Each structure stands twice: as C-alpha cells, then as structure tokens.
Amino acid sequence: MYLTRLTLLDHPDLRAIVQQLGDAYREHQMLWRLFDPAPDARRDFLYRRDVHLGRPRYFILSRRPPVNPLGLWRIDPPKPFAPTLQAGQKLAFLLRANPVVRRGRERHDIVMDQKKRTGWKTLPPDERPPLPELIQQAGLEWLSGQGERHGFHTDSRTVRMDGYRQHRTRRAGRAIHFSTLDFTGLMTVTDPELFRKALFQGIGPAKAFGCGLLLVRRV
Known part of the structure; x- marks a missing residue:
C-alpha cells in the first residue's frame, strides 16, 4: 500500500475545478483518473480531503502509486504504508x-x-x-x-x-x-x-x- 499527499496546483480553470471537486461523485471521478486505467479495474483506494491554503488537498491510500495525467496536482512522493502493529499499542x-x-x-x-x-x-x-x-x-x-x-x-x-x-x-x-x-x-x-x-x-x-x-x- 502507498500513502500519498496531493495538492491542487494553480491552473487557469482553478475555480471551475474546485467547483467540480465540491461534488462528491465528480471528485471521485477526478481522483480515479490519477491511476492507470484498466477496463476491469475496481476502486482500490481510500482518500480524505482537507483544505490547505484555500485549496483542496488529499491524502490517498492506494495499492498503486498515483500518476498525474492531467498535470493538475502536486504529488508528494508516495510512501510505502506497512505499519507494524501490536496489541496494546x-x-x-x-x-x-x-x-x-x-x-x-x-x-x-x-x-x-x-x-x-x-x-x-x-x-x-x-x-x-x-x-x-x-x-x-x-x-x-x-x-x-x-x-x-x-x-x-x-x-x-x-x-x-x-x-x-x-x-x-x-x-x-x-x-x-x-x-x-x-x-x-x-x-x-x-x-x-x-x-x-x-x-x-x-x-x-x-x-x-x-x-x-x-x-x-x-x-
């Protein structure tokens, strides 16, 4: 698993993009495009949205590292996520x-x-x-x-x-x-x-x- 932080970059259509991200279904579609397309692919990521410096920022946990096909995002280097857990922690x-x-x-x-x-x-x-x-x-x-x-x-x-x-x-x-x-x-x-x-x-x-x-x- 990979944990990745993404921040929306400046863009000429930034306001329209932010408006689309305000709709939960459109938001999901935009984030889905961050992963290599596959005809039989199912959603294999979780995400959380917050706001940083007035624009959307996301934390994504995924089985595949995201890509940036539309050039809309600053994608921090994905971090492998394999926590060591024990009872009482x-x-x-x-x-x-x-x-x-x-x-x-x-x-x-x-x-x-x-x-x-x-x-x-x-x-x-x-x-x-x-x-x-x-x-x-x-x-x-x-x-x-x-x-x-x-x-x-x-x-x-x-x-x-x-x-x-x-x-x-x-x-x-x-x-x-x-x-x-x-x-x-x-x-x-x-x-x-x-x-x-x-x-x-x-x-x-x-x-x-x-x-x-x-x-x-x-x-």
Missing part, C-alpha cells in the same frame, strides 16, 4: 466517516436516528439536548461498535467530533445522500490483524466519497 487517529446504524433492512444516519429515538423534534426547544451533545453521544456509540468490529478501543474522554455535514450528489441519474462526521482522538489496538484490515480497507460506508480512511500516528 496507542495511536492518535483522524477519521472522516459516514456513520450509520442499521434498523431492519435500512441504514440511517446516526444523528437523525438519535434525534428520532430521543423525540428531539417533538420536545419543546428549551428541553432539547444541545445538538453537539446529541452528535457526541451518537458518535461515541457508533465508534465503540466499530472498535469492537475492527480491533481497537477508544477512550471517550479523548475523542472529539466535528464537522457533521449532509451531502447530496447524483450518479447515473440517481440521487445519493450521505452524511459525514470527523473523529479525532486516541485509540488502543486490541487485535492487530483486524486493525490492519481496517487501515487498508477503511471503516464504514461511502468510501468512494472520501469516507473511511483511518489516519494514525504513534504517541
């Missing part, structure tokens, strides 16, 4: 996820689900729990479940949640809706093999739209 982490909960056959945004479970909309405004508190509670519950599934444990006292957003895009004429939530904090590895799979394969749905990449560093 403590790591700082960043995660942008699409946190959902399954109710029957359907998946629901954890914040909307928490609102429904608590009757948030029906409560008088002065009796509603603050939205950040509700997001924190739902997020911690979701992250705890992911930890059990993927071989890590998080200390709720160190976890912070920011940037809850709802997104809408279209793919082949079909409307796509998803939400994102940013997690930061400290975690402890409990099962190195499960955790390695989580690092390489991502966590949660909407991976094609910039969700699921778990960035970690030693502390």
